[in-house]
Amino acid sequence: MSSSVFDGGESSAVFPDWSPYHDLEAAARAYLRDPDVALEALSGVLRGTSVLGFTLERFVNEVNGVWQEVVVCDGNRLLLWHGEDVPPDEGPAGAMTSSLRVVPVSTVTEVGCRRRLTRTPDGPVRVDSIDVYLLLSSLDEGSVPGTEGHLGSRHDALRFGKTLDDGGPGQIARLGEFAQVVSMSIGRPIQ
Template structure:
């Protein structure tokens, strides 16, 4: 299954980044704008070791290409996000590029849900994975009381980072790499930072 393409310029199926163990090669194989992503990330990483990473890219009907890189350097998660600007919100070809840095000490919980299927021969395989990293910060969209209803209680929700891969969206290699990334972060959460 492939995603629909946006116009005729952007392919609906992207190359597989999972065989590449280094961030530079994986980003250049998978992202549409690897130079922008790598330059932004290097400005924050400044030579820090990249212990693990995960990549995401998809096309939507409104904004075009959406890209994300998440890097773990042992003490932080560095997230780069690039997204095409919707038509009419800027000159053609415009995109946003943003960075977010989250200290690993802010990750309070790591969750990983795998969907397993059994083949007719009895072999068990992973056909999708969903990963979440619950953060100590609060979600800005948590809601609250409105002027019309001052009796309602606000619902506080913690911010979370969510990632997912399926056999149709990324394949077995990217599922395995995302699970590897989740295990790395989980192994570091709660440990004293030097």
């Protein structure tokens, strides 16, 4: 297992698998470094609403330390929690940011799901990566008309990915399920 040192502490670069947990709290506690921070932020918005699907991400950045994300779909909204360590030169040791974004599912105009398939020597096809995007009706902050260097408007998009090396087959499958939940929430399931 590889690891990275940040602010004198050691952070694992390989994390436990959250995919066996179908309960958000159990998955967050198994996978995130700061599950209490994430769950507190999300619970203030969920307030008893059913979680239809979720996906989690975590990685170690050599500059900033640990980066974590939880994305939840409750059928009406996407709740995106993001936690990131503050670089050592931008705050005290151990400081992190915690942010929450709520996006109405009605603003999702398109769901895309691309799987990379490989055929094993004995013939079966295996999914070895998945990329999911959610195109939103809002404009990307970097492409606002009238700003310097504006080359045209571009819609905001949320992107998620998993590979065999980053998450394994369980998380690949769970991200595919999350894409289906979101697509069913906007009216059409994806195959």
